[in-house]
Amino acid sequence: MSDVTILAPSPTLTVTVEDHPQGSEIHVHAGGQGVWQARMLRRLDVSVTMCCVLIGEVGRTLKHLLEDEGITVVAVEREGRGSAYLHDRRQGQRLVIAEEEGDAIDRHARDDLYGAMLHSSADSKAVLLSGPAGDATVPSDLYRRLTIDLRSDGRLVIADLAGERLEAVVEGGVDVLKVSHEELRRDGLVRETTVPEITHAMHELRRQGAGAVVVTRSSEPLLVLDDHGLIEVSLPPFEENETRGAGDSLTAGVVAALTRGERLRDAVTLGAAAGALNVTRHGLGTGDADAIAQLRERVQVRERPQGDADEAPHGRVSPDGLAALAETETEES
Template identity: 55%
Template sequence: MNEVVVFAPSPVLTVTVEGHLNAADIHLHAGGQGVWQARMLLALGSSVTMCCVLTGETGQVLGHLVTDEGIRVLAVHRTGRGAAYLHDRRGGDRIHLADTQGDALSRHDLDEIYDLTLRAGLEADVIILSGPAGNDVVPADVYRRLAADLRATGRLVIADLAGDRLTAALRGRVSVVKVSDEELLADGRVRQNTVEQIVPAMHALQDEGADTVIISRAERPMLLLAGGMLSEVHVPTMQIADSRGAGDSLTAGVAATLASGGTIEEAVAVGAAAGALNVTRHGLGTGRAETVRSLRQLVCIYSMTELPGMTRSLTPDQLAHRVQRQ
């Protein structure tokens, strides 16, 4: 069916001031992790439903912007302050002027968004659990409950989360977890961004409740742990216009491919291509499917045992642990 649901509890209204012919050029867009994922999913041909809470004046604007892009929106509408930010790019660099994460969701809001997501998820092939705009907007345990309930119905669940929300989703069990090496470092799951430390952390994530683990590493090859096999994912290095949204495009590529019946290796290859394309663009979560398909042909996935020097980069204990897992 290729139906994907994105749990995006608090989308963000983004206001960016650009320079054009010595005058201010003001852009309003829907943004935030879930929006960027939904946008790339749509570009890749998936049917996308975004479940969210739209708050106050910013929420009214966001609802129109997202719907106008062709994304189906199931929303809880409420009063209050919604998430938004204001950036100035007239000098070339992005200058942060103001932002708000919006009001925390009430118990009633949480019940309603949970119901919407569960209902939509029962009709979908894949559900992505994405994070809110701020740490205090949604309790982490919501992610555990959603993951557990959706998996109980046989759905594929992808968690693109970090911190307490990642830990909670893992307790509910997920099909795929995607996290960056920087997030692993910030969460204290590794002390250094090295393969020697990341590999054991990947196994730990699997032990906590993830069937498959994907680690993005900026300009370095991604790491994949799936079916007991550890792999490196190589993609051409592209010139960066804006690195934000690359990880969300990666997640979208994985979800779109799995929803259409592809293997996890095919999904990661498409995701890597979508992420690589996204960094070349100023529009976050954007890109043409034809270009993604062309870049996908250049993505190479190598078993770690095939990489020169891989066994020398692991300690004896780490190597023994990996062999036992396989």
């Protein structure tokens, strides 16, 4: 049994060329949103099962790389073109040499992936839904159905998604939704990324079905809206080395804390620390657990006026509510 089961439909094989005093240094890793989240979860000593579709020789290489990182891989294997990229960073900037999203996942593979998620997450404390390599890789309705089925079976479901997949998990009643302010604007949910507009969008997402909403705002404090209201979470800024993967590290930190029984408002402080440390590093989804724990002590949390009355969706229990119920059951037993 793993603490967390992650849906990562199409991991990416990443090849990056870096400068080296004696020539070039070539790095080969597994990558993609779900992989970066799983990597950070492992750094935080959380066990992870990843359900994915691995395609062709790229997929066979990815399986070995993922297992070498201590991730349990439940893979649907197919022939074809897998997701991969080749980037050149020898001049200090990331130059794209080649990028391939890979083949779309066919109906039979989607069915097998769906079944793998239901089976693999049976004893997990949380399920994390991440996005595929490309928009056409897997239909968004899979996320809606999976959210409904996982929650009906008692799973805590967290999603880090945007676009049609965000709409799908909200319709399915996701427990915690994480999204960035850029994604909100890209999806037309806000016109300007001001706090009032973002807050209004967060209330709307809760009204439509999300239990709690976490919005990251690049270097600005992130916002959390739950049953108890709106909070702002901030860290001292760091000089950025690599911004990619910071949001995924944040999500992983939140999930790690939730699996340990922390309330969401406390869990986001671990996520903020993990995300902040990640921007200082070359590796995506990386960071030392002790450094993250120390950095967490510098996270500041403050209440903000909501500006828009909001009630929890009828019949829903928030993640904090679930934690409280669990504590009550433990005391009674």
